[in-house]
Amino acid sequence: MALKFVVLLIMSVLNFADSSNILSFCPTPSYSHQLSCLAIIQSLIDRGHNVTVFSCNPEILDPHPNLHMIDINMFYDVYLDYQRKNNFSLQKYLWPSECLLPIAEVLAIYMDIIFSSESMQNILRSNDTKFDLILYEGLYPGALALKHHYNVPSVVIFTVPLYIPVLYSMGNPINPSYLSSFVTNYSDKMTFYQRIINSFYTLYEMYVHNYYGYPKMDAVMKKYFGNDLPSSKELEMNNSLLILSGDLSQSYPIPLQPNTIQVGTLHIKPNKPLPKDLQNLMDNAKDGFIYFSLGSNMKGTSLPVDKRNAFMKAFKQFPKIKVLMKWESDIEFPDKPANVYLKKWLPQNDILAHKNLKLFITQGGHQSRQEAVHYGVPVLTLPLFWDQEWNAKKSEHEEAGLTINFFEITYDKVYQKLNELLTKDKYKRNMERLSAISKDKPTGGGETAAWWIEYVIRHKGAPQLRPAVKDLYWFQYLLLDIIAFISVLLFVFIYLIYFIAKRFLSQSPNKVKIKSQ
Known part of the structure; x- marks a missing residue:
């Protein structure tokens, strides 16, 4: 009995020594989104970490000494109010492209409410509160203001199929010839016509994300953290890890960088007895x-x-x-x-x-x-x-x-x-x-995600996962500068050949003139 007590004491001390303080954001007022995000939180607190999380459905997780839940359930009402005022309803069919602009707008509203809340202001004012990592749902790059504020690494979770702008932010190759935009809903095997449409909507997704979503998040961030804050795009490009809730049973095979991990299904729990x-x-x-x-x-x-x-x-x-x-x-x-x-x-x-x-x-x-x-x-x-x-x-x-x-x-x-x-x-x-x-996986999705989050913390942001492509301009990534350089060399070479040939021909002997009788 005494030996068992000593073993438990040693384990608790080791667990405490390895625990980290994590600040997490799961603000989407959708029960399905909450299930996936909070499954990762559950795995983290089970492994001894202290997690402070903003969630719309705190009832999903049981109370735990390591869990500090901040209830933002009122976001469901905020969303309904937004829909009423803007004639935007989820109770009817919406073209995928119709969702992009309204969703970008309402996401910024959520971040504004969070930053202005008493709970967040108390966290920011506390000199004793320190965090080791920011964990957030990928729709909310404004949460990265906290990454800059605390100077800690960040990990992004995405609970829906591959969203092209977030994949791009991690340096993953984006090629619309086989990677379909969710707006087009094509498979990875597209006809010529489908590749044209898919290319257009891929560019449209990127345009909305860059020129509509980012500016709205930037305005909210600067409102609370000042104008010297880096942009949400800059901060998003410096995420350490992207966790995707999915696998090859749910999406198509595409090349992913080491900083992007597919963990499979996150939210499914053992079955409970039915009523x-x-x-x-x-x-x-x-x-x-x-x-x-x-x-x-x-x-x-x-x-x-x-x-x-x-x-x-x-x-x-x-x-x-x-x-x-x-x-x-x-x-x-x-x-x-x-x-x-x-x-x-x-x-x-x-x-x-x-x-x-x-x-x-x-x-x-x-x-x-x-x-x-x-x-x-x-x-x-x-x-x-x-x-x-x-x-x-x-x-x-x-x-x-x-x-x-x-x-x-x-x-x-x-x-x-x-x-x-x-x-x-x-x-x-x-x-x-x-x-x-x-x-067919060695561990569950939540455990896999928690292990990779710990990896990022252990390795101080895990810069070894960062691909060099994230530091290239788009024209460098596409080799347009190389193509331009080779094109100039080729043009100069052809011009020289033409110039030499012209000079050579102009210096050839004159034709013999025949005198007329």
């Missing part, structure tokens, strides 16, 4: 059941009546298959089929793990798709905004699911897609193949 009514319902669905949820942002109640009726009519054609639908109201809609069951809230992770589940109808959010892949469940995707069309097309490309364009939802299309997915085995087989790829 008794749900457990009985799904256990008794001997012919299988369908799970229908449009995620945490889009509500099932927002689905237009004609499109909802198209689904209900199609569900009636499969009376032996039960349908569990997320419906955020106590009032059921008329003519609901007998095989459809409505619930205001559903434990998605635990439902997707059930053996009788045959199909997941989803909006195609990144975290929802990760869960579908993890549990090997085919998907019928109704993409609505941001990266969802990109995710939907990836599932189609892998023949692990099908997509319905939001404007083309009709009974005939829904029935045809449902019948295809419920009767063809290839979709299930392919999703199980992706599931095997996703799970």
Whole structure:
């Protein structure tokens, strides 16, 4: 007993000695974003680090002595207010390109609220508060003002598929011939026409990020930290590490620099027991059941009546298959089929793990798709905004699911897609193949991310990970200066040949003139 106590004491001392103070920002008012970010926080506090985190959903993590949670749940209301004032709604279909400008604007509003908050001001005024690292979600480069303030390294987390401007900021090669913008939702194998469109939207993404997003963040940063602060672009270019929540089961293979790590799915936890009514319902669905949820942002109640009726009519054609639908109201809609069951809230992770589940109808959010892949469940995707069309097309490309364009939802299309997915085995087989790829890792995503964060701290920002390309101008990176130099040499060489040839010919003997008789 005494020996056990000594061992525990030594371990606690070593743990304390290795612990670091980390300041983290997870400000996006979206439950799925919060799950991924906070999974990394959980791994860090489990490994003995002290983490102060700004989060919209503090209830996701259990209280812990090493966790200092600052609740910014009111961001959900801030976002709703912004949507009302600017006629920007997530309760309808939005073209991916429509999201870029409004999102950049509202992100700056969030950072302004954080910097002006009493919690942040208390942190900044405290002489005793020191941090070893800034950890932030990649949509918020304004958080890097704290990197400069505390003179510490920074690590960025990105919870959605590959976002080109953030990849570029880490020195990763950006080539639109095979790297598709989420705005275009193409695969990595594009036609000539698709490469033209993809190149245009890649440049558009970069333009919005550089000339709209950065200036808005800069204005907020300088408001609280002064005009001598480096720009958010400069600070972002000096991030030590980029952590991507994804892997080759969820995106396409591309070359990544050593400072960019794909850790796989972050947020999936061991299954919990289902509520008794749900457990009985799904256990008794001997012919299988369908799970229908449009995620945490889009509500099932927002689905237009004609499109909802198209689904209900199609569900009636499969009376032996039960349908569990997320419906955020106590009032059921008329003519609901007998095989459809409505619930205001559903434990998605635990439902997707059930053996009788045959199909997941989803909006195609990144975290929802990760869960579908993890549990090997085919998907019928109704993409609505941001990266969802990109995710939907990836599932189609892998023949692990099908997509319905939001404007083309009709009974005939829904029935045809449902019948295809419920009767063809290839979709299930392919999703199980992706599931095997996703799970084939030595450690979980949270543990992998935590290890790399510790690596950055141990190596004082890990400058050895920084590729030299980050110090080149764009024309140097593209070798345009070399091409220009060689072109000038070639021009001079050709001109000299021409000049010498002309002189030589001009000095040749004159033709003999014949005198006339």
